[in-house]
Amino acid sequence: xxxxxxxxxxxxxxxxxxxxxxxxxxxxxxxxxxxxxxxxxxxxxxxxxxxxxxxxxxxxxxxxxxxxxxxxxxxxxxxxxxxxxxxxxxxxxxxxxxxxxxxxxxxxxxxxxxxxxxxxxxxxxxxxxxxxxxxxxxxxxxxxxxxxxxxxxxxxxxxxxxxxxxxxxxxxxxxxxxxxxxxxxxxxxxxxxxxxxxxxxxxxxxxxxxxxxxxxxxxxxxxxxxxxxxxxxxxxxxxxxxxxxxxxxxxxxxxxxxxxxxxxxxxxxxxxxxxxxxxxxxxxxxxxxxxxxxxxxxxxxxxxxxxxxxxxxxxxxxxxxxxxxxxxxxxxxxxxxxxxxxxxxxxxxxxxxxxxxxxxxxxxxxxxxxxxxxxxxxxxxxxxxxxxxxxxxxxxxxxxxxxxxxxxxxxxxxxxxxxxxxxxxxxxxxx
Ligand code: SF4
Ligand code: SF4
Numbered sequence: 458x459x460x461x462x463x464x465x466x467x468x469x470x471x472x473x474x475x476x477x478x479x480x481x482x483x484x485x486x487x488x489x490x491x492x493x494x495x496x497x498x499x500x501x502x503x504x505x506x507x508x509x510x511x512x513x514x515x516x517x518x519x520x521x522x523x524x525x526x527x528x529x530x531x532x533x534x535x536x537x538x539x540x541x542x543x544x545x546x547x548x549x550x551x552x553x554x555x556x557x558x559x560x561x562x563x564x565x566x567x568x569x570x571x572x573x574x575x576x577x578x579x580x581x582x583x584x585x586x587x588x589x590x591x592x593x594x595x596x597x598x599x600x601x602x603x604x605x606x607x608x609x610x611x612x613x614x615x616x617x618x619x620x621x622x623x624x625x626x627x628x629x630x631x632x633x634x635x636x637x638x639x640x641x642x643x644x645x646x647x648x649x650x651x652x653x654x655x656x657x658x659x660x661x662x663x664x665x666x667x668x669x670x671x672x673x674x675x676x677x678x679x680x681x682x683x684x685x686x687x688x689x690x691x692x693x694x695x696x697x698x699x700x701x702x703x704x705x706x707x708x709x710x711x712x713x714x715x716x717x718x719x720x721x722x723x724x725x726x727x728x729x730x731x732x733x734x735x736x737x738x739x740x741x742x743x744x745x746x747x748x749x750x751x752x753x754x755x756x757x758x759x760x761x762x763x764x765x766x767x768x769x770x771x772x773x774x775x776x777x778x779x780x781x782x783x784x785x786x787x788x789x790x791x792x793x794x795x796x797x798x799x800x801x802x803x804x805x806x807x808x809x810x811x812x813x814x815x816x817x818x819x820x821x822x823x824x825x826x827x828x829x830x831x832x833x834x835x836x837x838x839x840x841x842x843x844x845x846x847x848x849x850x851x852x853x854x855x856x857x858x859x860x861x862x863x864x865x866x867x868x869x870x871x872x873x874x875x876x877x878x879x880x881x882x883x884x885x886x887x888x
Contacts, residue, residue: 459669459676462656462694467826468682469860471780473660474621477747478740483628485751486764488535488560492755493545494520497553498793499590500597501527506556512539515567517731520556523588529598529794530588534733534753535560547790555791558755569729580647580726587725588732588794593686593715594781596795599722602714603647605707612645613695613706613713614655616664617679617686620778623798625736626716628749630657630664633720638671640723644714654695655716658685683780684826684858688713702854717797732794739764743771743801752792758799759788767801772809775800780859813867821861821871827854831861831871838874843885846878853879 497503504521514520514533521531533556541557572583585600593615618626629637645653656677657665668676677695679685689700691713698709706713717735724730733754740747745766752761758774767774774785777798792799821831834850837843846852855875862871 458672458674459665459678462677462679463697465680465682465685465690465694465826467824467828467860468684468690469824469863470681471621471683471863473681474740475624475627475660478622478624478738478749479627481624481628481747481749483625483632483736483749483751486753486756486761488562488753489756489760491537491540491557491559492534492753493555493557493757493791494531494534494755495547495553495555495791495793496521496531497551498531498596498754498795499529500595501525501529501601503554504528504531506542506554508539508542508556510539510542513537514539514558515565517733518567519731520558523585523598527598527601529590530586530731532588532731532733532754533558534755536563536565537561546787550786555755569725569731571729572726575643575646575726577647577649580643580722583725584647584722586731587721589718589721589725590732590794591715592717592721592735592795592797594777594795594797596793599714599718602712603644605705605712607707607710609648609707609710609712610650611652611654611696611711612641612648612650613691613711614641614653614719615686615688615691615713615715616655616657616661616668617691618661619658619679619681619683619686620780620782620798622740622800623738623778625738625749625797627661627664629716629720629736630661630667634667636723637716637720639727640719640721641674643722643726644719648712656685656691656695683860684856687826687856687858689856690826735792735794735796737792737796738798739801740798741771741775741800742803742806743767752796754794755791757789757791758785761792761799762788762801765801770803771801772804773802773807775802780863781857808868810868812869815867815869818866820864820866821869824860824864826858826860827851827856829855832869834878835869835871835874838878843878843881846874847882853882855879
């Protein structure tokens with residue numbers, strides 16, 4: 458079944474830059490000699506290590522347990538020996554605990570048993586056990602999202618993949634279609650809903666056509682306009698429901714899950730495989746061999762970029778897509794559950810101009826999909842008036858999509874201002 462998307466204004470048209478990798482099948486990256494697995498790779502409390510230096514571990518073995526209701530289990534992505542449990546800084550500068558496992562290259566596994574009885578409760582419990590988090594970027598523990606406090610009647614699958622360059626979700630939809638369908642149906646069964654939508658940008662017509670043939674799934678072709686894949690916009694496009702400011706998708710009766718998350722659910726339910734690896738896209742003008750790779754959790758960025766033959770034309774490495782990703786300062790940083798892409802960009806692919814004063818052109822406000830006043834967020838934050846950024850700019854409703862910064866002729870660092878204001882407001886209010 459297929460319906461027309463409810464039209465959205467605002468956002469920005471972007472060149473999708475997917476041609477380099479969209480036709481490249483998923484390849485398995487040979488595991489590195491050692492992985493460093495982060496305890497804090499999800500929203501919520503860091504997981505607590507349950508192994509010690511010197512312990513032998515198997516691929517898929519629990520090495521850190523979720524700590525509290527909003528947290529996630531963590532598993533070894535290789536078999537080998539625990540070499541260190543230590544604090545490191547990640548590519549975003551945050552300190553976290555890591556478990557370093559030396560790979561014995563024997564690839565011995567320890568999965569959970571496949572789920573025999575697939576009831577609502579057992580699927581939910583399996584999602585929790587397998588440490589599944591949202592793989593679209595937010596890394597929110599999926600079990601928590603799947604047990605909303607308010608009743609929901611619709612599951613929305615995010616197949617938009619609206620960030621330029623990234624094609625890992627597209628490849629999953631192409632290559633793992635049947636498994637993905639089963640994962641989607643497990644998610645619907647766990648929520649107890651019958652309405653299933655999948656939003657897919659029109660640059661993936663083959664996927665739209667395939668999902669349209671399913672009787673129990675409504676395919677919604679989305680215009681190629683960034684950020685069509687943001688939760689609130691996806692919900693509106695599919696159902697015309699609006700999520701009120703400061704509220705969650707469940708308040709509009711919906712739960713949104715990414716296609717990669719649905720595939721991880723299939724693996725956990727049918728194969729007993731916990732989440733310890735994922736598909737990511739390696740692209741950009743400075744890699745000679747762009748790829749879609751299945752990568753073990755905790756693999757160093759430098760190892761992946763060497764494998765894809767990054768060259769000296771690289772001016773910036775980005776963790777994630779170019780709009781919402783972050784510039785990587787240290788290539789020794791490692792992949793996490795939510796790492797969807799690694800981009801090695803040349804000088805011509807990045808805009809290296811320095812910020813200049815705002816010229817009050819209003820383009821940022823025109824582009825903002827949340828109808829905020831990005832120039833005010835930037836102005837008040839630069840003046841250290843974080844309440845002003847909240848009250849006059851609406852910073853707490855910002856989804857950090859980067860559309861404002863993209864269109865700004867003065868190259869104002871609006872997204873950095875947003876992140877700073879949110880962090881300071883958290884400190885001020887304790888929330
Ligand atoms: S203010 Fe936030 S939501 Fe609006 S365009 Fe900028 S980053 Fe996106
Ligand atoms: S787009 Fe840039 S220059 Fe124009 S109003 Fe917004 S912040 Fe100012």
